[in-house]
Amino acid sequence: MLRKRMSVFLAMVLVLGLLAGCAPKAPAPQGETPAPAEQAVKIAMVTDVGGVNDRSFNQSAWEGLQRAKSELGVEANYLESRQEADYETNIETLVDQGNDLVWGIGFLMGNTIEDAAQNYPDQKFAIIDYAYENTPANLVGVVFKEQEASFLVGYIAGKMTKTNKVGFIGGMDFDVIHRFHYGFKAGVKFANPDAEVLEQYAGAFDKPAIGRSIAEGMYQQGADIIFHAAGDTGNGMIEVAREQNKFAIGVDKDQNADAPDHVITSAMKRVDNAMFNIAEELKDGNFPGGTTVVYGLAEGGVDIAPTSDKHVPAEILAEVESLKGKIVSGEIKVPQSKEEFEAQ
The missing domain is CATH 3.40.50.2300 (Response regulator)
Incomplete structure:
Protein backbone atom coordinates (compact mmCIF):
# COMPACT_ATOMS: atom_id res chain seq x y z
CA MET A 1 0.00 0.00 0.00
CA LEU A 2 2.84 2.35 0.88
CA ARG A 3 4.54 1.53 -2.42
CA LYS A 4 1.33 2.40 -4.34
CA ARG A 5 0.96 5.77 -2.58
CA MET A 6 4.60 6.59 -3.25
CA SER A 7 4.12 5.87 -6.98
CA VAL A 8 1.11 8.17 -7.16
CA PHE A 9 3.04 10.91 -5.34
CA LEU A 10 6.01 10.69 -7.72
CA ALA A 11 3.70 10.79 -10.72
CA MET A 12 2.08 13.98 -9.42
CA VAL A 13 5.50 15.60 -8.88
CA LEU A 14 6.49 14.73 -12.44
CA VAL A 15 3.29 16.20 -13.89
CA LEU A 16 3.65 19.40 -11.87
CA GLY A 17 7.26 19.75 -13.01
CA LEU A 18 6.27 19.40 -16.65
CA LEU A 19 3.50 21.96 -16.25
CA ALA A 20 5.92 24.41 -14.64
CA GLY A 21 8.38 23.96 -17.48
CA CYS A 22 5.67 24.68 -20.04
CA ALA A 23 4.38 27.76 -18.28
CA PRO A 24 5.04 31.01 -20.15
CA LYS A 25 7.96 33.02 -18.75
CA ALA A 26 7.29 36.48 -17.38
CA PRO A 27 8.17 39.09 -20.01
CA ALA A 28 11.02 41.53 -19.36
CA PRO A 29 9.81 44.92 -18.16
CA GLN A 30 8.72 47.08 -21.07
CA GLY A 31 11.57 49.16 -22.57
CA GLU A 32 14.34 46.98 -21.09
CA THR A 33 16.51 44.45 -22.92
CA PRO A 34 18.94 42.06 -21.28
CA ALA A 35 22.48 43.51 -21.28
CA PRO A 36 24.81 41.48 -23.48
CA ALA A 37 27.93 40.04 -21.87
CA GLU A 38 30.81 42.49 -22.31
CA GLN A 39 33.59 41.13 -24.50
CA ALA A 40 37.18 41.93 -23.61
CA VAL A 41 39.00 44.34 -25.89
CA LYS A 42 41.75 42.49 -27.75
CA ILE A 43 45.05 44.30 -28.32
CA ALA A 44 48.22 42.83 -29.78
CA MET A 45 51.60 44.16 -30.83
CA VAL A 46 54.35 43.28 -33.28
CA THR A 47 57.82 43.78 -31.82
CA ASP A 48 60.77 45.20 -33.65
CA VAL A 49 63.77 42.93 -34.23
CA GLY A 50 65.08 43.50 -30.70
CA GLY A 51 62.36 41.21 -29.37
CA VAL A 52 60.07 41.45 -26.37
CA ASN A 53 62.90 40.92 -23.87
CA ASP A 54 65.25 43.62 -25.21
CA ARG A 55 65.24 45.42 -21.83
CA SER A 56 64.34 48.49 -23.86
CA PHE A 57 61.36 49.88 -25.81
CA ASN A 58 59.87 46.55 -26.97
CA GLN A 59 59.84 45.25 -23.41
CA SER A 60 58.43 48.53 -22.15
CA ALA A 61 55.62 48.32 -24.72
CA TRP A 62 54.72 44.81 -23.63
CA GLU A 63 54.74 45.87 -19.97
CA GLY A 64 52.22 48.57 -20.88
CA LEU A 65 49.90 45.99 -22.45
CA GLN A 66 50.30 43.69 -19.45
CA ARG A 67 49.26 46.56 -17.21
CA ALA A 68 46.22 47.13 -19.45
CA LYS A 69 45.39 43.47 -19.08
CA SER A 70 45.65 43.66 -15.30
CA GLU A 71 43.86 46.98 -14.75
CA LEU A 72 41.49 47.24 -17.73
CA GLY A 73 40.74 43.59 -18.44
CA VAL A 74 41.94 43.68 -22.05
CA GLU A 75 43.30 40.61 -23.81
CA ALA A 76 46.96 41.14 -24.71
CA ASN A 77 49.23 39.32 -27.12
CA TYR A 78 52.39 39.85 -29.18
CA LEU A 79 54.37 38.44 -32.07
CA GLU A 80 58.13 38.86 -32.29
CA SER A 81 59.93 39.94 -35.45
CA ARG A 82 63.28 38.30 -36.09
CA GLN A 83 63.88 40.35 -39.24
CA GLU A 84 62.20 43.24 -41.03
CA ALA A 85 60.63 40.81 -43.50
CA ASP A 86 58.49 39.48 -40.60
CA TYR A 87 56.63 42.78 -40.07
CA GLU A 88 53.98 42.36 -42.75
CA THR A 89 53.28 38.69 -41.98
CA ASN A 90 53.02 39.33 -38.24
CA ILE A 91 50.66 42.28 -38.73
CA GLU A 92 48.39 40.26 -41.03
CA THR A 93 48.36 37.37 -38.56
CA LEU A 94 47.18 39.65 -35.74
CA VAL A 95 44.49 41.17 -37.99
CA ASP A 96 43.27 37.67 -38.89
CA GLN A 97 43.09 36.80 -35.18
CA GLY A 98 40.40 39.45 -34.69
CA ASN A 99 42.31 41.90 -32.53
CA ASP A 100 40.58 45.24 -31.96
CA LEU A 101 43.89 47.11 -32.11
CA VAL A 102 47.19 46.07 -33.69
CA TRP A 103 50.39 47.89 -32.65
CA GLY A 104 53.67 48.21 -34.53
CA ILE A 105 56.56 48.89 -32.16
CA GLY A 106 59.25 51.01 -33.75
CA PHE A 107 60.04 53.51 -36.49
CA LEU A 108 61.11 50.82 -38.96
CA MET A 109 57.53 49.50 -39.10
CA GLY A 110 56.06 52.85 -40.17
CA ASN A 111 55.45 52.13 -43.85
CA THR A 112 54.20 48.58 -43.21
CA ILE A 113 51.65 49.75 -40.63
CA GLU A 114 50.46 52.54 -42.95
CA ASP A 115 49.96 50.04 -45.79
CA ALA A 116 48.04 47.74 -43.46
CA ALA A 117 45.79 50.61 -42.33
CA GLN A 118 44.94 51.34 -45.94
CA ASN A 119 44.36 47.68 -46.80
CA TYR A 120 42.16 47.04 -43.73
CA PRO A 121 40.11 50.24 -43.27
CA ASP A 122 37.86 48.65 -40.61
CA GLN A 123 40.81 47.57 -38.46
CA LYS A 124 42.41 49.89 -35.89
CA PHE A 125 46.19 50.28 -35.84
CA ALA A 126 48.78 52.19 -33.80
CA ILE A 127 52.52 52.67 -34.00
CA ILE A 128 55.28 53.75 -31.65
CA ASP A 129 57.87 56.25 -32.94
CA TYR A 130 56.23 57.30 -36.20
CA ALA A 131 54.36 60.43 -37.25
CA TYR A 132 52.61 60.58 -40.63
CA GLU A 133 52.01 63.61 -42.77
CA ASN A 134 48.44 62.40 -43.37
CA THR A 135 47.50 59.82 -40.75
CA PRO A 136 44.72 57.40 -41.81
CA ALA A 137 41.56 57.63 -39.71
CA ASN A 138 42.05 54.08 -38.39
CA LEU A 139 45.65 54.68 -37.30
CA VAL A 140 47.28 56.63 -34.46
CA GLY A 141 50.96 57.52 -34.29
CA VAL A 142 52.76 57.95 -30.97
CA VAL A 143 56.03 59.85 -30.75
CA PHE A 144 58.24 61.07 -27.91
CA LYS A 145 60.48 64.05 -27.25
CA MET A 268 63.40 56.93 -19.76
CA LYS A 269 60.86 56.86 -22.56
CA ARG A 270 57.50 55.78 -21.20
CA VAL A 271 56.33 53.58 -24.03
CA ASP A 272 54.48 51.57 -21.38
CA ASN A 273 52.37 54.60 -20.44
CA ALA A 274 51.51 55.27 -24.08
CA MET A 275 50.40 51.67 -24.63
CA PHE A 276 48.23 51.76 -21.51
CA ASN A 277 46.71 55.17 -22.27
CA ILE A 278 45.69 54.23 -25.82
CA ALA A 279 44.22 50.95 -24.54
CA GLU A 280 42.14 52.89 -22.01
CA GLU A 281 40.92 55.32 -24.67
CA LEU A 282 40.02 52.44 -26.99
CA LYS A 283 38.05 50.69 -24.26
CA ASP A 284 36.20 53.94 -23.50
CA GLY A 285 35.31 54.40 -27.16
CA ASN A 286 37.69 57.34 -27.70
CA PHE A 287 40.32 55.86 -30.03
CA PRO A 288 42.36 58.85 -31.34
CA GLY A 289 42.61 57.63 -34.93
CA GLY A 290 43.91 60.04 -37.55
CA THR A 291 46.17 61.84 -35.05
CA THR A 292 49.69 61.83 -33.66
CA VAL A 293 50.06 61.74 -29.87
CA VAL A 294 53.23 63.41 -28.55
CA TYR A 295 54.78 62.62 -25.15
CA GLY A 296 57.46 64.87 -23.66
CA LEU A 297 58.51 66.01 -20.20
CA ALA A 298 55.31 68.02 -19.81
CA GLU A 299 53.15 64.97 -20.55
CA GLY A 300 55.13 62.59 -18.33
CA GLY A 301 56.36 60.70 -21.39
CA VAL A 302 60.11 61.10 -20.80
CA ASP A 303 62.33 61.66 -17.77
CA ILE A 304 65.44 60.42 -16.00
CA ALA A 305 65.28 57.16 -14.06
CA PRO A 306 64.06 57.18 -10.44
CA THR A 307 67.20 55.28 -9.39
CA SER A 308 69.41 58.21 -10.46
CA ASP A 309 69.81 59.26 -6.84
CA LYS A 310 71.91 56.13 -6.17
CA HIS A 311 74.90 57.56 -8.06
CA VAL A 312 74.17 61.13 -9.11
Whole structure:
Protein backbone atom coordinates (compact mmCIF):
# COMPACT_ATOMS: atom_id res chain seq x y z
CA MET A 1 0.00 0.00 0.00
CA LEU A 2 2.84 2.35 0.88
CA ARG A 3 4.54 1.53 -2.42
CA LYS A 4 1.33 2.40 -4.34
CA ARG A 5 0.96 5.77 -2.58
CA MET A 6 4.60 6.59 -3.25
CA SER A 7 4.12 5.87 -6.98
CA VAL A 8 1.11 8.17 -7.16
CA PHE A 9 3.04 10.91 -5.34
CA LEU A 10 6.01 10.69 -7.72
CA ALA A 11 3.70 10.79 -10.72
CA MET A 12 2.08 13.98 -9.42
CA VAL A 13 5.50 15.60 -8.88
CA LEU A 14 6.49 14.73 -12.44
CA VAL A 15 3.29 16.20 -13.89
CA LEU A 16 3.65 19.40 -11.87
CA GLY A 17 7.26 19.75 -13.01
CA LEU A 18 6.27 19.40 -16.65
CA LEU A 19 3.50 21.96 -16.25
CA ALA A 20 5.92 24.41 -14.64
CA GLY A 21 8.38 23.96 -17.48
CA CYS A 22 5.67 24.68 -20.04
CA ALA A 23 4.38 27.76 -18.28
CA PRO A 24 5.04 31.01 -20.15
CA LYS A 25 7.96 33.02 -18.75
CA ALA A 26 7.29 36.48 -17.38
CA PRO A 27 8.17 39.09 -20.01
CA ALA A 28 11.02 41.53 -19.36
CA PRO A 29 9.81 44.92 -18.16
CA GLN A 30 8.72 47.08 -21.07
CA GLY A 31 11.57 49.16 -22.57
CA GLU A 32 14.34 46.98 -21.09
CA THR A 33 16.51 44.45 -22.92
CA PRO A 34 18.94 42.06 -21.28
CA ALA A 35 22.48 43.51 -21.28
CA PRO A 36 24.81 41.48 -23.48
CA ALA A 37 27.93 40.04 -21.87
CA GLU A 38 30.81 42.49 -22.31
CA GLN A 39 33.59 41.13 -24.50
CA ALA A 40 37.18 41.93 -23.61
CA VAL A 41 39.00 44.34 -25.89
CA LYS A 42 41.75 42.49 -27.75
CA ILE A 43 45.05 44.30 -28.32
CA ALA A 44 48.22 42.83 -29.78
CA MET A 45 51.60 44.16 -30.83
CA VAL A 46 54.35 43.28 -33.28
CA THR A 47 57.82 43.78 -31.82
CA ASP A 48 60.77 45.20 -33.65
CA VAL A 49 63.77 42.93 -34.23
CA GLY A 50 65.08 43.50 -30.70
CA GLY A 51 62.36 41.21 -29.37
CA VAL A 52 60.07 41.45 -26.37
CA ASN A 53 62.90 40.92 -23.87
CA ASP A 54 65.25 43.62 -25.21
CA ARG A 55 65.24 45.42 -21.83
CA SER A 56 64.34 48.49 -23.86
CA PHE A 57 61.36 49.88 -25.81
CA ASN A 58 59.87 46.55 -26.97
CA GLN A 59 59.84 45.25 -23.41
CA SER A 60 58.43 48.53 -22.15
CA ALA A 61 55.62 48.32 -24.72
CA TRP A 62 54.72 44.81 -23.63
CA GLU A 63 54.74 45.87 -19.97
CA GLY A 64 52.22 48.57 -20.88
CA LEU A 65 49.90 45.99 -22.45
CA GLN A 66 50.30 43.69 -19.45
CA ARG A 67 49.26 46.56 -17.21
CA ALA A 68 46.22 47.13 -19.45
CA LYS A 69 45.39 43.47 -19.08
CA SER A 70 45.65 43.66 -15.30
CA GLU A 71 43.86 46.98 -14.75
CA LEU A 72 41.49 47.24 -17.73
CA GLY A 73 40.74 43.59 -18.44
CA VAL A 74 41.94 43.68 -22.05
CA GLU A 75 43.30 40.61 -23.81
CA ALA A 76 46.96 41.14 -24.71
CA ASN A 77 49.23 39.32 -27.12
CA TYR A 78 52.39 39.85 -29.18
CA LEU A 79 54.37 38.44 -32.07
CA GLU A 80 58.13 38.86 -32.29
CA SER A 81 59.93 39.94 -35.45
CA ARG A 82 63.28 38.30 -36.09
CA GLN A 83 63.88 40.35 -39.24
CA GLU A 84 62.20 43.24 -41.03
CA ALA A 85 60.63 40.81 -43.50
CA ASP A 86 58.49 39.48 -40.60
CA TYR A 87 56.63 42.78 -40.07
CA GLU A 88 53.98 42.36 -42.75
CA THR A 89 53.28 38.69 -41.98
CA ASN A 90 53.02 39.33 -38.24
CA ILE A 91 50.66 42.28 -38.73
CA GLU A 92 48.39 40.26 -41.03
CA THR A 93 48.36 37.37 -38.56
CA LEU A 94 47.18 39.65 -35.74
CA VAL A 95 44.49 41.17 -37.99
CA ASP A 96 43.27 37.67 -38.89
CA GLN A 97 43.09 36.80 -35.18
CA GLY A 98 40.40 39.45 -34.69
CA ASN A 99 42.31 41.90 -32.53
CA ASP A 100 40.58 45.24 -31.96
CA LEU A 101 43.89 47.11 -32.11
CA VAL A 102 47.19 46.07 -33.69
CA TRP A 103 50.39 47.89 -32.65
CA GLY A 104 53.67 48.21 -34.53
CA ILE A 105 56.56 48.89 -32.16
CA GLY A 106 59.25 51.01 -33.75
CA PHE A 107 60.04 53.51 -36.49
CA LEU A 108 61.11 50.82 -38.96
CA MET A 109 57.53 49.50 -39.10
CA GLY A 110 56.06 52.85 -40.17
CA ASN A 111 55.45 52.13 -43.85
CA THR A 112 54.20 48.58 -43.21
CA ILE A 113 51.65 49.75 -40.63
CA GLU A 114 50.46 52.54 -42.95
CA ASP A 115 49.96 50.04 -45.79
CA ALA A 116 48.04 47.74 -43.46
CA ALA A 117 45.79 50.61 -42.33
CA GLN A 118 44.94 51.34 -45.94
CA ASN A 119 44.36 47.68 -46.80
CA TYR A 120 42.16 47.04 -43.73
CA PRO A 121 40.11 50.24 -43.27
CA ASP A 122 37.86 48.65 -40.61
CA GLN A 123 40.81 47.57 -38.46
CA LYS A 124 42.41 49.89 -35.89
CA PHE A 125 46.19 50.28 -35.84
CA ALA A 126 48.78 52.19 -33.80
CA ILE A 127 52.52 52.67 -34.00
CA ILE A 128 55.28 53.75 -31.65
CA ASP A 129 57.87 56.25 -32.94
CA TYR A 130 56.23 57.30 -36.20
CA ALA A 131 54.36 60.43 -37.25
CA TYR A 132 52.61 60.58 -40.63
CA GLU A 133 52.01 63.61 -42.77
CA ASN A 134 48.44 62.40 -43.37
CA THR A 135 47.50 59.82 -40.75
CA PRO A 136 44.72 57.40 -41.81
CA ALA A 137 41.56 57.63 -39.71
CA ASN A 138 42.05 54.08 -38.39
CA LEU A 139 45.65 54.68 -37.30
CA VAL A 140 47.28 56.63 -34.46
CA GLY A 141 50.96 57.52 -34.29
CA VAL A 142 52.76 57.95 -30.97
CA VAL A 143 56.03 59.85 -30.75
CA PHE A 144 58.24 61.07 -27.91
CA LYS A 145 60.48 64.05 -27.25
CA GLU A 146 63.47 61.80 -26.60
CA GLN A 147 65.78 64.79 -26.87
CA GLU A 148 64.43 66.20 -23.59
CA ALA A 149 65.37 63.20 -21.44
CA SER A 150 68.61 62.83 -23.37
CA PHE A 151 69.55 66.44 -22.62
CA LEU A 152 69.11 65.73 -18.90
CA VAL A 153 71.28 62.60 -18.89
CA GLY A 154 73.80 64.44 -21.05
CA TYR A 155 73.93 67.17 -18.43
CA ILE A 156 74.56 64.51 -15.77
CA ALA A 157 77.33 62.95 -17.88
CA GLY A 158 78.95 66.35 -18.48
CA LYS A 159 78.94 67.10 -14.77
CA MET A 160 80.15 63.67 -13.63
CA THR A 161 82.86 62.81 -16.17
CA LYS A 162 86.36 62.73 -14.69
CA THR A 163 88.13 62.43 -18.04
CA ASN A 164 86.18 65.05 -20.00
CA LYS A 165 85.30 62.30 -22.47
CA VAL A 166 81.91 60.62 -22.76
CA GLY A 167 80.37 58.41 -25.42
CA PHE A 168 77.15 57.90 -27.37
CA ILE A 169 76.16 54.67 -29.13
CA GLY A 170 73.18 54.85 -31.49
CA GLY A 171 71.33 51.86 -32.85
CA MET A 172 70.45 52.98 -36.38
CA ASP A 173 70.94 56.28 -38.14
CA PHE A 174 67.46 57.84 -38.36
CA ASP A 175 65.35 60.59 -36.83
CA VAL A 176 64.31 58.90 -33.58
CA ILE A 177 67.91 58.09 -32.65
CA HIS A 178 69.02 61.56 -33.77
CA ARG A 179 66.78 63.01 -31.07
CA PHE A 180 68.60 60.94 -28.44
CA HIS A 181 71.99 61.73 -29.98
CA TYR A 182 71.79 65.50 -30.30
CA GLY A 183 69.76 66.01 -27.15
CA PHE A 184 72.54 64.20 -25.27
CA LYS A 185 75.32 66.21 -26.94
CA ALA A 186 73.50 69.44 -26.12
CA GLY A 187 73.16 68.43 -22.46
CA VAL A 188 76.86 67.54 -22.21
CA LYS A 189 77.85 70.85 -23.83
CA PHE A 190 75.48 72.81 -21.55
CA ALA A 191 77.05 71.22 -18.44
CA ASN A 192 80.66 71.09 -19.57
CA PRO A 193 81.75 72.89 -22.77
CA ASP A 194 85.19 71.25 -22.50
CA ALA A 195 83.87 67.69 -22.63
CA GLU A 196 84.31 65.64 -25.82
CA VAL A 197 81.57 63.29 -27.03
CA LEU A 198 82.70 60.15 -28.85
CA GLU A 199 79.86 58.94 -31.07
CA GLN A 200 79.13 55.91 -33.22
CA TYR A 201 76.14 54.15 -34.76
CA ALA A 202 76.00 50.37 -34.57
CA GLY A 203 73.63 49.84 -37.50
CA ALA A 204 71.44 47.46 -35.48
CA PHE A 205 69.22 47.21 -32.42
CA ASP A 206 69.73 43.49 -31.82
CA LYS A 207 73.51 43.02 -31.82
CA PRO A 208 74.93 43.25 -28.27
CA ALA A 209 78.30 41.99 -29.53
CA ILE A 210 78.61 45.15 -31.68
CA GLY A 211 77.65 47.25 -28.67
CA ARG A 212 80.41 45.55 -26.69
CA SER A 213 82.99 46.23 -29.38
CA ILE A 214 82.11 49.92 -29.72
CA ALA A 215 82.08 50.40 -25.94
CA GLU A 216 85.46 48.74 -25.50
CA GLY A 217 86.91 51.16 -28.04
CA MET A 218 85.34 54.22 -26.43
CA TYR A 219 86.43 53.29 -22.92
CA GLN A 220 89.93 52.61 -24.28
CA GLN A 221 89.96 56.11 -25.79
CA GLY A 222 89.30 57.58 -22.35
CA ALA A 223 85.52 57.84 -22.11
CA ASP A 224 84.34 57.11 -18.59
CA ILE A 225 80.57 57.39 -19.22
CA ILE A 226 78.68 56.05 -22.27
CA PHE A 227 75.02 56.62 -23.14
CA HIS A 228 73.29 54.26 -25.56
CA ALA A 229 70.12 54.49 -27.61
CA ALA A 230 70.52 51.11 -29.25
CA GLY A 231 68.07 48.62 -27.73
CA ASP A 232 69.61 45.20 -27.16
CA THR A 233 72.80 46.34 -28.91
CA GLY A 234 73.37 48.81 -26.09
CA ASN A 235 73.09 46.04 -23.50
CA GLY A 236 76.52 44.90 -24.69
CA MET A 237 77.88 48.31 -23.65
CA ILE A 238 76.39 47.94 -20.19
CA GLU A 239 78.13 44.56 -19.80
CA VAL A 240 81.49 46.16 -20.67
CA ALA A 241 80.87 49.00 -18.20
CA ARG A 242 80.31 46.45 -15.46
CA GLU A 243 83.39 44.42 -16.41
CA GLN A 244 85.69 47.46 -16.66
CA ASN A 245 84.24 49.35 -13.70
CA LYS A 246 83.08 52.25 -15.90
CA PHE A 247 79.80 54.16 -15.97
CA ALA A 248 76.88 53.65 -18.34
CA ILE A 249 73.61 55.47 -19.03
CA GLY A 250 70.63 53.36 -19.99
CA VAL A 251 67.69 54.09 -22.27
CA ASP A 252 63.91 53.68 -22.49
CA LYS A 253 63.58 51.75 -19.20
CA ASP A 254 65.37 52.29 -15.90
CA GLN A 255 68.33 50.00 -16.63
CA ASN A 256 70.04 50.31 -13.25
CA ALA A 257 68.99 46.77 -12.35
CA ASP A 258 71.15 45.46 -15.22
CA ALA A 259 74.30 46.80 -13.55
CA PRO A 260 73.39 48.44 -10.23
CA ASP A 261 76.87 49.80 -9.53
CA HIS A 262 77.50 51.11 -13.04
CA VAL A 263 74.28 52.41 -14.64
CA ILE A 264 74.15 55.87 -13.11
CA THR A 265 70.92 57.02 -14.78
CA SER A 266 68.69 56.26 -17.77
CA ALA A 267 66.84 58.39 -20.30
CA MET A 268 63.40 56.93 -19.76
CA LYS A 269 60.86 56.86 -22.56
CA ARG A 270 57.50 55.78 -21.20
CA VAL A 271 56.33 53.58 -24.03
CA ASP A 272 54.48 51.57 -21.38
CA ASN A 273 52.37 54.60 -20.44
CA ALA A 274 51.51 55.27 -24.08
CA MET A 275 50.40 51.67 -24.63
CA PHE A 276 48.23 51.76 -21.51
CA ASN A 277 46.71 55.17 -22.27
CA ILE A 278 45.69 54.23 -25.82
CA ALA A 279 44.22 50.95 -24.54
CA GLU A 280 42.14 52.89 -22.01
CA GLU A 281 40.92 55.32 -24.67
CA LEU A 282 40.02 52.44 -26.99
CA LYS A 283 38.05 50.69 -24.26
CA ASP A 284 36.20 53.94 -23.50
CA GLY A 285 35.31 54.40 -27.16
CA ASN A 286 37.69 57.34 -27.70
CA PHE A 287 40.32 55.86 -30.03
CA PRO A 288 42.36 58.85 -31.34
CA GLY A 289 42.61 57.63 -34.93
CA GLY A 290 43.91 60.04 -37.55
CA THR A 291 46.17 61.84 -35.05
CA THR A 292 49.69 61.83 -33.66
CA VAL A 293 50.06 61.74 -29.87
CA VAL A 294 53.23 63.41 -28.55
CA TYR A 295 54.78 62.62 -25.15
CA GLY A 296 57.46 64.87 -23.66
CA LEU A 297 58.51 66.01 -20.20
CA ALA A 298 55.31 68.02 -19.81
CA GLU A 299 53.15 64.97 -20.55
CA GLY A 300 55.13 62.59 -18.33
CA GLY A 301 56.36 60.70 -21.39
CA VAL A 302 60.11 61.10 -20.80
CA ASP A 303 62.33 61.66 -17.77
CA ILE A 304 65.44 60.42 -16.00
CA ALA A 305 65.28 57.16 -14.06
CA PRO A 306 64.06 57.18 -10.44
CA THR A 307 67.20 55.28 -9.39
CA SER A 308 69.41 58.21 -10.46
CA ASP A 309 69.81 59.26 -6.84
CA LYS A 310 71.91 56.13 -6.17
CA HIS A 311 74.90 57.56 -8.06
CA VAL A 312 74.17 61.13 -9.11
CA PRO A 313 75.00 63.72 -6.41
CA ALA A 314 72.03 65.54 -4.90
CA GLU A 315 73.22 68.95 -6.07
CA ILE A 316 73.32 67.75 -9.69
CA LEU A 317 69.84 66.26 -9.39
CA ALA A 318 68.61 69.60 -8.04
CA GLU A 319 70.07 71.30 -11.11
CA VAL A 320 68.36 68.72 -13.32
CA GLU A 321 65.01 69.53 -11.72
CA SER A 322 65.56 73.20 -12.52
CA LEU A 323 66.43 72.31 -16.12
CA LYS A 324 63.21 70.34 -16.47
CA GLY A 325 61.16 73.42 -15.69
CA LYS A 326 63.10 75.48 -18.21
CA ILE A 327 62.61 72.85 -20.92
CA VAL A 328 58.87 72.59 -20.27
CA SER A 329 58.50 76.39 -20.28
CA GLY A 330 60.44 76.70 -23.53
CA GLU A 331 63.27 78.70 -22.00
CA ILE A 332 65.61 75.91 -23.08
CA LYS A 333 64.97 74.54 -26.56
CA VAL A 334 66.60 71.14 -26.90
CA PRO A 335 67.84 70.26 -30.40
CA GLN A 336 66.47 67.14 -32.04
CA SER A 337 68.72 67.03 -35.10
CA LYS A 338 72.28 67.73 -36.20
CA GLU A 339 71.14 70.92 -37.92
CA GLU A 340 69.46 72.26 -34.77
CA PHE A 341 72.45 71.31 -32.62
CA GLU A 342 74.94 73.03 -34.89
CA ALA A 343 72.73 76.15 -35.09
CA GLN A 344 72.92 76.71 -31.33
